[in-house]
Amino acid sequence: MIGGLQHWIEEQRARPSAPTRAWAWTLALGIATLLFGLYLGQVFPQTGHDIAPGYGAPVLAFEFAGGQADLEAIFGFYTDPEQVTRLAAMRTGNERDYLYMLLYAGFLASGCLALWRELRLRALLAAAVLPIAAALCDAWENTLLFDIQAAFTLGDYSPAMASLPYPVAAKFLLLAATNVMIGAAATQMNRWWALFGTIAILAAIPTVMAIITPAAFAWALIPSAAGGWLLLLTLAAAGSWRALFHKRPLVDLGDTATVSDRLQPALPSQRVFGRRRT
Numbered sequence: 100m101i102g103g104l105q106h107w108i109e110e111q112r113a114r115p116s117a118p119t120r121a122w123a124w125t126l127a128l129g130i131a132t133l134l135f136g137l138y139l140g141q142v143f144p145q146t147g148h149d150i151a152p153g154y155g156a157p158v159l160a161f162e163f164a165g166g167q168a169d170l171e172a173i174f175g176f177y178t179d180p181e182q183v184t185r186l187a188a189m190r191t192g193n194e195r196d197y198l199y200m201l202l203y204a205g206f207l208a209s210g211c212l213a214l215w216r217e218l219r220l221r222a223l224l225a226a227a228v229l230p231i232a233a234a235l236c237d238a239w240e241n242t243l244l245f246d247i248q249a250a251f252t253l254g255d256y257s258p259a260m261a262s263l264p265y266p267v268a269a270k271f272l273l274l275a276a277t278n279v280m281i282g283a284a285a286t287q288m289n290r291w292w293a294l295f296g297t298i299a300i301l302a303a304i305p306t307v308m309a310i311i312t313p314a315a316f317a318w319a320l321i322p323s324a325a326g327g328w329l330l331l332l333t334l335a336a337a338g339s340w341r342a343l344f345h346k347r348p349l350v351d352l353g354d355t356a357t358v359s360d361r362l363q364p365a366l367p368s369q370r371v372f373g374r375r376r377t
Contacts, residue, residue, distance in 0.1 A: 119348065121213035122338030128206035129332040132199070139199055143192035144185040148175035155318030161189060161244060162267050163313035166260065170251045177254075186252060193241050203328075204234035207277050210331040213338060214284040217350040226280040233273035240266040268310050271320060275306040278327025285330060288350055295330050302326030 140156070147157040149172045154160035160173050174189075175182040207230035215223035243259040243266065250257035278299055285296025303326070305319035338349040 119213055119216040121209055121216055122335050125210040125213050125335035126339045128209055129335055132202040132206045135199055135202055139195060144188040147173045151314040153315040153318055159317045163317055167256060193244055196241060200234040200237045204230045217348055218284055218287055223284055229273050229277040233270050236266040236270040271306050274324055275303040278303045281327045281331050299327040299330045
């Protein structure tokens with residue numbers, strides 16, 4: 100089985116350049132992810148009782164909660180009339196979050212596959228596993244959050260609190276690694292894609308800062324992820340346009356491509372004495 104898979108991969112790497120349908124799937128899933136993400140952001144509670152400003156959204160404060168005091172800062176005390184509303188909104192948001200996991204995992208995985216079809220780099224094919232693993236960590240995280248919230252509602256402390264940091268950190272690091280791979284792939288294209296790819300790579304840095312000091316930098320997780328996601332959505336739109344209207348791939352490697360698995364910097368064409376040199 101492994102030998103057959105390896106043979107298929109080598110065949111795909113040696114095929115002539117051609118448009119790929121994976122861009123259309125990536126574009127459709129990307130738009131669905133964007134729209135559902137905007138909707139889901141309105142389902143979760145919009146304010147907390149007394150959370151640190153560095154958390155941003157209360158849902159991020161909940162994901163990084165480390166004790167009973169953090170939960171009280173998010174939901175409020177039992178005397179707070181808004182506590183029930185916040186608890187209900189948080190539970191509803193986490194229930195609907197499972198669909199969001201499927202959407203973003205599909206979007207990022209199909210995008211990595213589309214980039215692999217364009218650039219033939221094995222690392223991009225392997226990177227398609229990263230968002231799937233992130234979604235699984237997200238599902239594990241949600242299971243713990245449901246248990247923690249149920250215990251808090253009853254005035255108890257949940258042992259799940261001790262395990263919560265592991266899936267949360269793994270999820271965000273896997274998503275950041277996916278964005279780095281997307282950015283690195285973009286640097287293999289022309290100079291403009293290379294610029295945006297570099298920005299997406301640099302945008303992943305705040306993820307580490309947020310995991311280390313969430314009370315100060317958790318707010319940066321959303322724009323950090325958005326860098327790579329918006330780049331991939333733009334790549335998908337460009338790839339779909341070229342495939343539909345020009346019948347050409349986004350990256351033309353020629354009819355007989357000899358591809359290296361090493362990521363190389365893009366070599367943009369230059370003008371020399373009024374003539375174009377490639």
